[in-house]
Amino acid sequence: xxxxxxxxxxxxxxxxxxxxxxxxxxxxxxxxxxxxxxxxxxxxxxxxxxxxxxxxxxxxxxxxxxxxxxxxxxxxxxxxxxxxxxxxxxxxxxxxxxxxxxxxxxxxxxxxxxxxxxxxxxxxxxxxxxxxxxxxxxxxxxxxxxxxxxxxxxxxxxxxxxxxxxxxxxxxxxxxxxxxxxxxxxxxxxxxxxxxxxxxxxxxxxxxxxxx
Numbered sequence: 258x259x260x261x262x263x264x265x266x267x268x269x270x271x272x273x274x275x276x277x278x279x280x281x282x283x284x285x286x287x288x289x290x291x292x293x294x295x296x297x298x299x300x301x302x303x304x305x306x307x308x309x310x311x312x313x314x315x316x317x318x319x320x321x322x323x324x325x326x327x328x329x330x331x332x333x334x335x336x337x338x339x340x341x342x343x344x345x346x347x348x349x350x351x352x353x354x355x356x357x358x359x360x361x362x363x364x365x366x367x368x369x370x371x372x373x374x375x376x377x378x379x380x381x382x383x384x385x386x387x388x389x390x391x392x393x394x395x396x397x398x399x400x401x402x403x404x405x406x407x408x409x410x411x412x413x414x415x416x417x418x419x420x421x422x423x424x425x426x427x428x429x430x431x432x433x434x435x436x437x438x439x440x441x442x443x444x445x446x447x448x449x450x451x452x453x454x455x456x457x458x459x460x461x462x463x464x465x466x467x468x469x
Contacts, residue, residue, distance in 0.1 A: 397444075439456070
């Protein structure tokens with residue numbers, strides 16, 4: 258995908274959805290961090306269902322820590338890997354209280370030092386909560402980076418670096434959301450819905466299919 262195709266690609270996505278948002282439900286930076294931490298290998302719908310109950314009475318690091326591991330695990334047992342996630346979330350809460358005055362840090366280094374928080378989770382928090390131009394590469398974005406020709410790569414870091422290099426600055430803050438939503442609802446893994454894809458004219462795979 259060349260530079261003009263890339264611009265057209267994102268202009269089209271922006272025209273259809275000028276203010277994209279994460280589908281995770283949250284009301285504070287801490288709730289966002291907790292929701293993203295819980296979302297690994299789980300759907301946003303499933304996470305929202307669990308956190309709707311959880312955040313009703315444990316929406317701060319101190320309140321979450323007061324629950325204890327067993328009670329927290331019970332609250333999120335419908336989410337995959339819930340026991341490990343409960344342990345990591347409580348450990349994260351303890352660090353937030355002891356080292357960050359109960360606040361979610363704004364630096365990548367501090368975020369990635371939290372248990373259960375890797376590069377992708379840190380990127381989501383930096384982007385969604387703090388408006389940083391980061392790119393959290395999940396399975397959808399990894400697929401799109403390769404399938405569209407936008408940023409081919411053998412691993413998530415290569416795709417992330419390619420996207421950061423190729424996406425024009427004006428689109429960067431929202432690009433993460435546009436790509437996830439497009440991958441989730443249109444450019445799906447098993448059967449991409451090319452016939453209803455608005456960015457097909459700029460996509461390497463779409464153009465090849467059209468030529469065929």
